[in-house]
Amino acid sequence: MTAPTMSLAVSAWTQPFFQHALLAGTFIALAAGLVGFFLVLRAQVFTGDALSHVAFTGAMAALAAGYDLRLGLFVACVLVGLLLGGIGRRGKADDVVIGSAFAWILGLGSFFLTLYTTSASGMGNGGAGTSVLFGSIFGLDGGQTTVAVVIALVVTALVLLIARPLLFATLDENVAAARGVPVKALGLGFLALVGLTAGEATQAVGSLLLLGLLAAPAGAALRMTQRPFVGLALAGGLAVAEMWAGLAAAAWIPQCPPSFGIMAAATLVYAATYLPRPAGRRARTAEAAV
Amino acid sequence: MGSAPPFSWNLLYDFQVMWSYPFMLNAFRAGAIVAVVAGVVGWYVVLRRQTFAAHTLSVVAFPGAAFATLAGFALSLGYFGFCIAAALVLAMLRRNRGGQPGDSEESAATGTVQAFLLACGYLFMALYKGLLEGPQALLFGNFTGITTGQVTTLAVAGVVVLGVLAVIGRPLLFASVDPQVAAARGVPVRALSVAFLVLLGAATAEAAQITGALLVFALMVLPAATAQVLTARPGLSLLLTVVIGFGVTWLGLFAGWYWNYPLGFFVTTFAFALFLLAHGVRALAAAAERRRAVPTLAGAA
Numbered sequence: 217m218t219a220p221t222m223s224l225a226v227s228a229w230t231q232p233f234f235q236h237a238l239l240a241g242t243f244i245a246l247a248a249g250l251v252g253f254f255l256v257l258r259a260q261v262f263t264g265d266a267l268s269h270v271a272f273t274g275a276m277a278a279l280a281a282g283y284d285l286r287l288g289l290f291v292a293c294v295l296v297g298l299l300l301g302g303i304g305r306r307g308k309a310d311d312v313v314i315g316s317a318f319a320w321i322l323g324l325g326s327f328f329l330t331l332y333t334t335s336a337s338g339m340g341n342g343g344a345g346t347s348v349l350f351g352s353i354f355g356l357d358g359g360q361t362t363v364a365v366v367i368a369l370v371v372t373a374l375v376l377l378i379a380r381p382l383l384f385a386t387l388d389e390n391v392a393a394a395r396g397v398p399v400k401a402l403g404l405g406f407l408a409l410v411g412l413t414a415g416e417a418t419q420a421v422g423s424l425l426l427l428g429l430l431a432a433p434a435g436a437a438l439r440m441t442q443r444p445f446v447g448l449a450l451a452g453g454l455a456v457a458e459m460w461a462g463l464a465a466a467a468w469i470p471q472c473p474p475s476f477g478i479m480a481a482a483t484l485v486y487a488a489t490y491l492p493r494p495a496g497r498r499a500r501t502a503e504a505a506v
Numbered sequence: 507m508g509s510a511p512p513f514s515w516n517l518l519y520d521f522q523v524m525w526s527y528p529f530m531l532n533a534f535r536a537g538a539i540v541a542v543v544a545g546v547v548g549w550y551v552v553l554r555r556q557t558f559a560a561h562t563l564s565v566v567a568f569p570g571a572a573f574a575t576l577a578g579f580a581l582s583l584g585y586f587g588f589c590i591a592a593a594l595v596l597a598m599l600r601r602n603r604g605g606q607p608g609d610s611e612e613s614a615a616t617g618t619v620q621a622f623l624l625a626c627g628y629l630f631m632a633l634y635k636g637l638l639e640g641p642q643a644l645l646f647g648n649f650t651g652i653t654t655g656q657v658t659t660l661a662v663a664g665v666v667v668l669g670v671l672a673v674i675g676r677p678l679l680f681a682s683v684d685p686q687v688a689a690a691r692g693v694p695v696r697a698l699s700v701a702f703l704v705l706l707g708a709a710t711a712e713a714a715q716i717t718g719a720l721l722v723f724a725l726m727v728l729p730a731a732t733a734q735v736l737t738a739r740p741g742l743s744l745l746l747t748v749v750i751g752f753g754v755t756w757l758g759l760f761a762g763w764y765w766n767y768p769l770g771f772f773v774t775t776f777a778f779a780l781f782l783l784a785h786g787v788r789a790l791a792a793a794a795e796r797r798r799a800v801p802t803l804a805g806a807a
Contacts, residue, residue, distance in 0.1 A: 261613035262558045265620070269720075315557035316731045316781050319724035323774025326646045326721070330767055345642055350628045424565070425628075428621025435614025473632045479625035486618050 234467060236361040237353045237474065241459045243368035244420045245429065249437075249455025250375045251413040252430035253448050254406060256438060258386050262311050263300055263407065264430045266318035267414040270296040271423035273325030274415075275348045280332040285348065286363070289415035296321070297411030301404040351422030351475040354466070364419055371412050372452075374405075382406060383444050420459070421475045432482035433458060439489040458482045513764050524763055532652040533716075536660055537755040540713045541725060543664040545751030546671060547709040548726035549744050550702060552734055554682045557727055558613060559596055562620040563707050564722035566592040567714030569627030571644045576634040582659055585711040588623070593707030595619060597700040647718030649759065649769050656715065663712045667705055674701060679740060721770035725751060728777035735784040750780060 255264050274292025275285040300314055329345045347355065356364065385392040385399045393399045410430075417426035437450035462478030469477075514520060525531045551560045566588050574584025599615045627644075671678075681688040681695045689695045713722040733746035758773035765772075 256611070256614045259613060261617045262561075265558065265561060265617065311555055311557045312552050312727065312731045315561065315723065315727045316778065319721070319728055320774045320778035320781075322720055323724060323768075323771045323778075326768040327771035329642070329646070330771075349645070350625075421625075422628075424624045425621050427617045428625065431614045431617030432621065435611065435618060438611060438614065471633060473628060476625045476629040476632075479622050483618055483622040486615075 229467060232358075233354050233356070234463070236356045236358065237463055238460070240356050240361045240364040240368075241353055241420055241463055241478075242456055243365045243372070244416045245433075245455040245459035246452050247368040247371040247375070247413050248417050248426070248429040249433045249452040250372055250448060251410055252432075252434035252455070253437060253451035254375070254379075254382060254386065254434075255410060255430055256434040257383075257444075258406075260407075260410075261427070261431050262314055263297070264410060264414065265427050266300065266314045266321075267293050267297060267411060268418075268423045268426050269318045269322040269325065271414050271418040271426065272345075272348055273321050273328060275418065275423070276325050276328035276332055276345065279344060280328045280335065285344075286360075286415065286419070289418055290367075290412060293411035293414040294408050295411070297407040297414075298404060301407040347422070348418065349422050349424045350473070351418065351420055351425060353420045353463075353474050356419065360419070364416060367412060368416055371409055371416070374409055378402060378405065379445075379448065387444075421478055425475050425479055428479045428482050429455060429459075432479075432486045436486045436489045439486075454485060455482075458485060520760075524760075528654075529650055529652065530759075530763065532654060532657050533649040533759055534756060535657045536652050536716050537649070537759050538752060539657070539660045539664045540716050541729075541751040541755040542748050543667055543709050544713045544722065544725040545729050545747045546668060546744065547706055548730040548751075549733070549747045550671075550678060550682060551706065551726055552730040553679075554702070556706075557723075558616055559703065560706060560710070560726055561723045562596065562616050563589055563592055563703075564710040564714060564726065565620060565719050566623050566707075567711055567722065568644050568719035569623045569630060570711065571714070571719070572627040572630035572634070576630045582656075582711075582715065585714055586663075586708060589707035589711035589714075590704055591707075592619065592623060593703040594700075597703045600699070600703075643718070645718050645720045646768055646770050647714075647716060647721055649716055649762070652716065660712055660715070663708065667708050667712070670701070670705055674698060678702060717770060717773070721774065724770070724774045724777060725755065728774070728781055729754065732777070732781045732784045735781070735788055750777070754780070 252264070255261055270292050271289050274288035274290075276288070277292070278285045278288025281288075296317075300317075303313065332344065381392070381397050382402050384395075385397050385402050389399055413430070414423075414426055417429050420426075421429055433454035434451040436454055437447045440450060441447045458481040459478055461481035462476075463474055465477035465481070466472050466474035525534070548560070551557060567585050570584040570586075570588025571581050572584075573588065574581045577584075596616060596619065599619070600612060677688070677693045678698050678701075680691075681693050681698050685695050710722050710726070713725055717725055729751035730743075730747045732750055733743040736746060737743045754773050754776040757776050758769050761772040762769045
């Protein structure tokens, strides 16, 4: 938790830390929304859950070894993403194996956390664990913002590039494989992208909450429309809107941490999709489904 | 434990020294209770492939504890209240979807519930600035401060959970292995699934008080996953689960006494090593089986 979060509520909009957060947050949310859409569609949300713990361990290991924590974040998330894809059939691992692996990885994270907070460089920095777990988007500086935006843009471009074959491979794996779509390679590539996104999202909302940024906008989009590409755009759009709403809430209400604001906005939108729909629309959707 | 006496190979003596400290004695007692309860409940979790729900319920212990701290009532109440409430929410979401586990929409809902409640926990922590150690003790556990009263509470809750599970255990096993046939035979599959989620919530709330919110899940899934790799017979693997859970927890406490690293690290590392070992053993057994099968096949051809 960095100091500026707690004060300067009114003038937050003009502060550089807020502008950095807004810029980085927008692109991180866009990438997370798009990747999350496929993650939910492919029923791999649990993999995202696993990566949220891997992100923590990676960051802590990097800190304990004296490197930039983002290096640990990205390397750990992408490697484990590929590993989870590699051990499963057709790029999908069994939930029990994933759970067993990340339970241990988290234990390892608590070890690195102890190692770091008791080492010379980490002394007096006991909050490092908390800021990795729950994010510190208001703590990004100019350079970190640029890196975050560039990586988010690369992820977004790659997702859009593989969107069509990936969608085919997701909706009908066997037919896609028969048509010569490289199903396994797509699954692995996708998990690498999920890893990159997890590393990105950790900087915004923290490793424990990144699952919300991946699952909530995508889940809402899938409940709102049956058409895949509309859903994909909707997931990205919702994620960005929720990020803005959360940051605005954090700027207006000094007690509200930005991570909570973002998660609250995302959850509200998702919960709203459970409200009963107006009769006319439901009838139309039912017709379309028939 | 920097002040711990040096490790000697006389294990009996080591235990005597350790248990002469009341807090260590309580830690071993609590660890035993938690390992058995989490192991038995976790066995059903692995059987039912509900790892995601189990993980979600276990992290919900964190906002529960944070809220109890903020509002100033007993921590146990926060743990049990939040975990059981979250279990009911998950059960409701599942009922909306017709109870098909592994459904993509259900997993999105579970993930959203999890992230939102964790964010709530963070908010409660931010609002309550008095807690010196921050969220880390709640997330990663603290076994040195367990009181005798807490052990009693754990024992009572554990007996209740195991008692209910003993009553519904057999139909639950049937409903877990083959839900369609069970439903056709008149087993109330849906009610059992709700009851199991509530039990799961209670068990995670109990275990989280010792292991911290993030590591309950390890105690729940690792021993059961290991046992179910080794044997397919329900009774035997259930027994094996309890033995493994109990063993790694006590071994973890033992190691934590001599080396000043988190308990969760030791417990998860021992348990995961056993898990890998079990997979290795099974792979070897399968390879031996194949080698034995080849000559017969060749003979038949």
